[in-house]
Amino acid sequence: MLTGPTALVLAAAFSGAAYYINEVEQPARLALNDASLLAQWKVSYPRGYKMQASLAAVSGLFGLVAAWQTQHPLWLLGALLILTNWPFTIFVIKPINDQINAVDKNAAGPASRALIVKWARLHGVRTALGVLATGVFLWALNWTS
Numbered sequence: 001m002l003t004g005p006t007a008l009v010l011a012a013a014f015s016g017a018a019y020y021i022n023e024v025e026q027p028a029r030l031a032l033n034d035a036s037l038l039a040q041w042k043v044s045y046p047r048g049y050k051m052q053a054s055l056a057a058v059s060g061l062f063g064l065v066a067a068w069q070t071q072h073p074l075w076l077l078g079a080l081l082i083l084t085n086w087p088f089t090i091f092v093i094k095p096i097n098d099q100i101n102a103v104d105k106n107a108a109g110p111a112s113r114a115l116i117v118k119w120a121r122l123h124g125v126r127t128a129l130g131v132l133a134t135g136v137f138l139w140a141l142n143w144t145s
Helices: 003-030 034-070 073-083 085-102 110-144
Strands: none
Touching: 003 034, 003 073, 003 110, 034 073, 034 085, 034 110, 073 085, 073 110, 085 110
């Protein structure tokens, strides 16, 4: 059965990418002036979104299949944790994204910087969900092996 290990690998990839964004990309982008900060975020976010959304969805799908195959609740818990990134992003982070995207490049300033700082704090929740899902999948793999 490769569904469980695949869910784990994809959740770990999601977590690593999310952690990188919070611990490397965001601090580097905050060192930029307001206009460059806004421009960098507007280019970076859509690319990161596509990658992370795909990783979360496919990891969750594999986790659900592993839960069905093994009938073990840890796989279901891991799948629900990684999939929680979708509604969290849509209902909590997307409104901030929309506000950031609405800022014209010539209007960048302390307000747009504050929105990007807020966005990063919220993205930290996504990172935590990914790390928790990875841990639960690892626990499930060890429990069901």
